[in-house]
Amino acid sequence: MMGRKTSKPTEIEQLDAHIDDEQLAAGASAMSVLGRQSQQVSDQLGYELPYERERVFQEAQFFMTQSAEAMLEAGQRVILMKENEPHGTFLEMLDRLGLHERTAQKIMQATAKFWSPKLKSNAKAISHLGKTKLYELMLEDDDELIALTQGGTIAGLTLDEIDRMTSRELKEALREERAEHRATAEVLNETTSKYNKLKTKQARIAPPNEDDIAAQLRSETGAHALTAESYIRGSVRAGCVALQEHALENETNHDEVMAGIFAQLERAIVEVRSELGIKAIADGNPLPEWARDASVPLAEQ
Template structure:
């Protein structure tokens, strides 16, 4: 039986390389390497053995030295071929890649132009706490080094904390900031909604007879006043009742605190009365809004 003649494989089309693109990519890589060397190379030429030995030395030292080790790791990673850096970290430096990544992140953070001058001060907190603070804003860390606070904590307070306590405090601060942001966003939304409703109401009453406009405005304000009164007689009074029950059980007197709250409400109402030059109402007269013509 005759053999079937095999068909030649179709030619594979290859996309010609774009010389300009290759040159541009090479130039970009060279620029990145130069930038890293300028920032972290200490003015010395690249030399793998020297950098590995220096990184190994600094790894055993203080937090400030850890940042120096991170600098060497950054330079090594930028200059070594893909995959070679990870091999150096594991085999020659004897550290997990995750640790090397954190050290490089710390160096990029604390040796940035804004924080480099503050790094020696911040390094007094130790390596672990520098890692915990790495997510904070540069401006906040700069203020911390100058005597300010981060998450309401000073340098001395952070120094006295355990790493777990610091982590929890920073987490609580971020959650509080997020909650405050949500409250402010809702308040802004509510204000915008009120403005939109006011614009709609203003357009609605334009062109209406004056007596109709006055009546609608008074009804609207009366509803608002009723809401305030209902809150005072409802939720506020309910809170006072709970405090009174607690006072009976625990023997603690809350009346001074409650009196301060009432005084604040009185101040607010008095300021409104003063702002609009409102006369004092006679005790034996019925409120104007109860008059028949207001119904």
């Protein structure tokens, strides 16, 4: 019987045991920053639970089938997933939800808009309008949206009127309002541009005298007054017409609201006029009213 060969001991390759402490520290720091950012997003959205992928996904899945108000709840979860997951994983989760990336973007934008600290307390009053109308209202100013929930108007429309109209009608009304604002701004910009060009041209010819400066100041002040007047005759008037129509159709009364608005405008004019000592009527007399009826005649020069 032959003796068993003695086997050689297996040679184990020595692994490089060097650990890059700086790289580990950088990784830990990045994770810490990511964690703080995730918590900050949760705090801003009012989401109190710690992020957990499947729970947040299932919540989003549930809210996707509900009302427009629930759509904002779903948007909250979609934002959380976007902030906490790698981009590829986030896209996979959108696919599982049946959401196109562009649609998800619109939902996140709506949530960020209507659940901002400034608007969140008023979001419920707007969310019943439906998803499509919420998307249309996203571009409106926060203060105007708050005013809308408190009885004001946007594009001359009250909240009830927006609720009754179709999404297409709302889109058209908002488009017309924005076009009107753009046109007004373009006219003012064009006027200002022409004036600046003329001013530059005159400056090349000769330095301005006192009459030129006075004319310039009068022109600028008049332009500001024209802007204020255009808003009163345009947007404010349209809002009051809408309130009157609403009152007729619904047997209600908005007189106190409208009277308050105009009283506020009139009070502003009276206060500024009083502060600056401006006379009430432009009658061509340069003397202030207090000097016209003075019993003591002015000394002859």
